[in-house]
Amino acid sequence: MTEPRRLLSDPSGGLEAELLRAGVAEEPSSRAVERTVVAVSAGAATLSVVSAAASAPVAIGATAATSLGVAGITKLLAIGAVAGLASGGALLGITKAVEHRAETPAHVAPTVATATPVAEAPSIPPPPVAAPEASPVAEPSAAPAPAAHPAPASALSEGTPLAAEVALVDRAHAALRGGDARGALATLAAYESAFASPRLLPEVFALRMEASESAGDGTAARLWASRLVSRYPKSAQAARARTLLEGPPEADR
Amino acid sequence: MLAEKRFVAAEIAASGTFEALVRSEFRYVWRLLRRLGLGETDADDAAQQVFMVASARFADMEPGRERAFLYGTALNVAGKWRRARRDTEDADGPVPLVDPSDPADELVDRHRARATLDAILALLPLELRAVLILYEIEGQTAAEIAEITGVARGTVASRLRRAREEFSEHVKRHAARQKFRAERAAKERP
Numbered sequence: 072m073t074e075p076r077r078l079l080s081d082p083s084g085g086l087e088a089e090l091l092r093a094g095v096a097e098e099p100s101s102r103a104v105e106r107t108v109v110a111v112s113a114g115a116a117t118l119s120v121v122s123a124a125a126s127a128p129v130a131i132g133a134t135a136a137t138s139l140g141v142a143g144i145t146k147l148l149a150i151g152a153v154a155g156l157a158s159g160g161a162l163l164g165i166t167k168a169v170e171h172r173a174e175t176p177a178h179v180a181p182t183v184a185t186a187t188p189v190a191e192a193p194s195i196p197p198p199p200v201a202a203p204e205a206s207p208v209a210e211p212s213a214a215p216a217p218a219a220h221p222a223p224a225s226a227l228s229e230g231t232p233l234a235a236e237v238a239l240v241d242r243a244h245a246a247l248r249g250g251d252a253r254g255a256l257a258t259l260a261a262y263e264s265a266f267a268s269p270r271l272l273p274e275v276f277a278l279r280m281e282a283s284e285s286a287g288d289g290t291a292a293r294l295w296a297s298r299l300v301s302r303y304p305k306s307a308q309a310a311r312a313r314t315l316l317e318g319p320p321e322a323d324r
Numbered sequence: 325m326l327a328e329k330r331f332v333a334a335e336i337a338a339s340g341t342f343e344a345l346v347r348s349e350f351r352y353v354w355r356l357l358r359r360l361g362l363g364e365t366d367a368d369d370a371a372q373q374v375f376m377v378a379s380a381r382f383a384d385m386e387p388g389r390e391r392a393f394l395y396g397t398a399l400n401v402a403g404k405w406r407r408a409r410r411d412t413e414d415a416d417g418p419v420p421l422v423d424p425s426d427p428a429d430e431l432v433d434r435h436r437a438r439a440t441l442d443a444i445l446a447l448l449p450l451e452l453r454a455v456l457i458l459y460e461i462e463g464q465t466a467a468e469i470a471e472i473t474g475v476a477r478g479t480v481a482s483r484l485r486r487a488r489e490e491f492s493e494h495v496k497r498h499a500a501r502q503k504f505r506a507e508r509a510a511k512e513r514p
Contacts (some may be wrong), residue, residue: 087495092463093437099354103368111379311385
């Protein structure tokens, strides 16, 4: 079946073509793109921290919350404030939850989060982005997925292991992001033996893959990549692993 | 399970894979939202919402089918924004007519043309409007559109045909009204 001829390729397109061309010519601002990139990173990272903090029993809860640190949470929210998130309402909800639930000092940044939605909220409120603020973890999704409810259920209330796994993975992440690839690898070194039923293996394999690459150990990176592909072929991380495996061979092989 | 997915999302976001998706697909999502009737600022905010939803569900997305997910989410989000706006503002008015005595420059012309385009698109039923946007403005193939919108190729072809007929009708009517107004304005000048 051949494609119907496109209106814009029709020389006699006339006014129809002119109108369509006006639509073709419009581009988003780079500011809008960057703002979304920041929002997504901040939102996802904040959620993972809050889930750990809000759900774990007291002792581990304190550890998990402070492993990223009050400062870390504040910084993520500050990024949100600077970026001027439309979904600031979600972050506000999260901040209040963190204040309420975590064993942290009172200076968890309410002021930072408050600034965000007031400054940026459109005069006509958009459809609600966040779950109601009472919810301990607000998921900033508007559309298909209903606002999810957090913690209490199954996996996390089984106790400390998952929260501790998360804390470990977060620490390794932070190290890698901060340029300390070897530190990340060291943090992850005992992962499988530390946890009886580890649940974050794809992420850990992927992190080890990246950290190895960062540290200049191409052989190890490829090893983690092939493990990832063979054990979790359908995961999102596997796609990245395949890319690495298909790349040029490392010099140190 | 849900908590693990969030951690996956966090890891992916932090590692840059999702960021790459945002950078490569933001334009597509934003332009679609614009032609679905959102203003520029609203489209900025709504596009962000679309990607926030997508980031939470990234682990579920089949590689290579990201656009289908983003499209569906964008349609949902656009619908909600438009309903929210409609509750507090006037509904879409008639297609704007240019005042023929207004001096025009190219930028203004393009802006007006876009306003006219959007007003006409708003008159089309959603499923026709979507196919017209994706085919004629975004340049996607019928096969791609079928995959993204989840309908058969034949359906895409028939919707495109109907969309073009309706679009053409509205444009003709608009041109006629424009001409009438210009002639009347010319007669009324001393």
